[in-house]
Each structure stands twice: as C-alpha cells, then as structure tokens.
Amino acid sequence: MPFASNPLHRRRLLAVLGAAGLASATGVRAEGAWPARPIRMVVPSGAGSGADLLCRLFSDALAQAVRQPVVVDNRPGANGVLAAEQLVRAAPDGYTLGWLSSSSTVINQAVQPNLSFDVARDTVPIVQVGVGGIALVVTPDFPARNLQEFVANVKGRPAGALNYATWGVGSTGHLVMEWLKAKAGLDLRHVPYKTMPQIYQDMQGGNIQIAWVDVSSLVPLFKSGKLRCLALSGTQRSPQMPEVLTLTQQGYRFEADAWYGVFAPRGTPAAVVEAVNRHVRAALVAPELKDRRMALNLDDNTPQRSPEEFGRLVRDDLKLWQGIARDAGIKLDA
CATH class of the missing domain: 3.40.190.150 (Bordetella uptake gene, domain 1)
Known part of the structure; x- marks a missing residue:
C-alpha cells in the first residue's frame, strides 16, 4: 500500500511538512533552535x-x-x-x-x-x-591646543611638510581630514595605516605627529597625556573627554x-x-x-x-x- 494513501500516514506526513514549514519561517534549523553551535x-x-x-x-x-x-x-x-x-x-x-x-x-x-x-x-x-565622532589628535610636542591653532600652524609651514595618519584609504578619518583640508585650505599628506595600534606606536615613536583615530582606544592615551585631542567630528562631545570641542563648535560645521x-x-x-x-x-x-x-x-x-x-x-x-x-x-x- 502506498505510504500517502494510509490516512494515518497522511496525517503524519502533513504534520511533518507543517513543522518543516514553521521551522523555515522562523529561522529554526533542522538540528535545533538557533544557535546550535558557535x-x-x-x-x-x-x-x-x-x-x-x-x-x-x-x-x-x-x-x-x-x-x-x-x-x-x-x-x-x-x-x-x-x-x-x-x-x-x-x-x-x-x-x-x-x-x-x-x-x-x-x-x-x-x-x-x-x-x-x-x-x-x-x-x-x-x-x-x-x-559619535572620531578624534583629531597630535603628539604633545605639536604646537596646537585647539583647531584654530592647528589650522594656523599647518598653514604656516611649507606645503606638504606635514603628514597625517588614518586607519586606511577611504576611512572616516581620511574623508573627514580631506573635507577639513578643503574647507580650511590646508596641505597635508595622507599616510594610511592598517590598524589603530600601529598609528599609536608611530606617534609615540616620533614618526608622525597628526592622526584621526577612534575615541574608544584613544581615551587612556588622552588621559595619560601621551596624545592631545584637538577636535571631534561628531555632533556631540565625548563623555570621557568632555573638554574637547567638536568641529562644528570650533567653526567648521560638520554634522555626520x-x-x-x-x-x-x-x-x-x-x-x-x-x-x-x-x-x-x-x-x-x-x-x-x-x-x-x-x-x-x-x-x-x-x-x-x-x-x-x-x-x-x-x-x-x-x-x-x-x-x-x-x-x-x-x-x-x-
């Protein structure tokens, strides 16, 4: 006798198919509810x-x-x-x-x-x-304590005399600095790094003075005085660095x-x-x-x-x- 022609078997088959459809609809895998493994x-x-x-x-x-x-x-x-x-x-x-x-x-x-x-x-x-935003930082020996002083210092140097670091070509830091360069008329050369710790290592080793970095990893270096933060790119200040003003608060309107x-x-x-x-x-x-x-x-x-x-x-x-x-x-x- 064919399996599907038995009423009991037919009910069981419909029940199995219904359960399978429910599992598919709710994202439950055959081996059990998500997650069943790492x-x-x-x-x-x-x-x-x-x-x-x-x-x-x-x-x-x-x-x-x-x-x-x-x-x-x-x-x-x-x-x-x-x-x-x-x-x-x-x-x-x-x-x-x-x-x-x-x-x-x-x-x-x-x-x-x-x-x-x-x-x-x-x-x-x-x-x-x-x-939030990302942070414009400089080494402690860089002669600027805010964005206005930074812009004035960069403009007072020969074109292309200074480099700045970010975590990659096309990164937020790259985009924000190129935007700032266009708005303020600055001439700085971009040096892309692969990771944030590499940027910090080179800044503390004296290889580069300027960078855009993420705020989360910056906080301990900022609080210890190893790096100075001049500005934040976002629309609000940092809860861990409330004294640092945003770009907008320093005259360069930026709301992303x-x-x-x-x-x-x-x-x-x-x-x-x-x-x-x-x-x-x-x-x-x-x-x-x-x-x-x-x-x-x-x-x-x-x-x-x-x-x-x-x-x-x-x-x-x-x-x-x-x-x-x-x-x-x-x-x-x-």
Missing part, C-alpha cells in the same frame, strides 16, 4: 583597536544571552572591505555576523562606488551600537556621526535578526556593563533602534557621506 563575529580591525574592544564586550554579552560562544574574527585591512566581503559571502544562517562601522560600510561605498558589494543590497543591518553596528548577510532569518537585536540592545543598557561601556567611551545615549530603523539610518547615511565625499573631491577605485 557564532563568528567578523570585525574589520586588529586586536586592541576601539572597534575590537567594543566588539568583544558585546560579543561576550551576546554569548551569555544565547548560551553559545561568539568568536571574534579580526580581519583588518582595506578600510574594512576585507571584513565586509567575508560577511556578505557567508551563508545567511545566523552563524556569521559582522561588527561593522559607518567607515567600513556607508563611507566605503560613498568613496568607492565600484565595490564588490552593496551595503543596502547585500547586508541586513541588525542593531546600532554607539554614535560615526557608529558601530551588527550586520548579517542578506537572507539571514528574521528570527535570528530579531534575537540579536534584542540581546545587543539589552547589553546597551545593562547596569552591570555600564562601567565597561563608559571606559570605552560609550554612554547610555545610543539610540535603541529596531533592525528596520537601523536600516533606514544606513541608507540615509550613505547619501550623507556621498555628499561629503563629493564636497571633498574624494573618489577611489575599488
């Missing part, structure tokens, strides 16, 4: 950078929430393009996530229109972590904020996206993590955005940074 979190920075330190804090919190290890996979280089490519090529099963930034996503796409991926098309923005966020490959199940969003947002306000967040310059003002809201921010910021790149005259070949 999760990889790709980060486009080397160990010890601000992005890496924040990534590890929230990866640990996510691991505790889902009861599976979250393994941080450092993929520095090419201003985050290498890490982003790793993410978009991964299987959309919830086991590869990306700790990306505005620099490695929308800013890359703003200055490199021929990238191998499209942020809006190939990724799922899950949750925003942090909002930087951010970190968790992303997934396109096609990742909605249930996974929702779960990661919920757990990371909980970590953003968890009282037991407050001291660690503040130590990394992350206060409680991060917007609590849904995946849809974060996705809109990503699309809007892409247009914003495309305008900044156009004003600064920056366009790179991918």
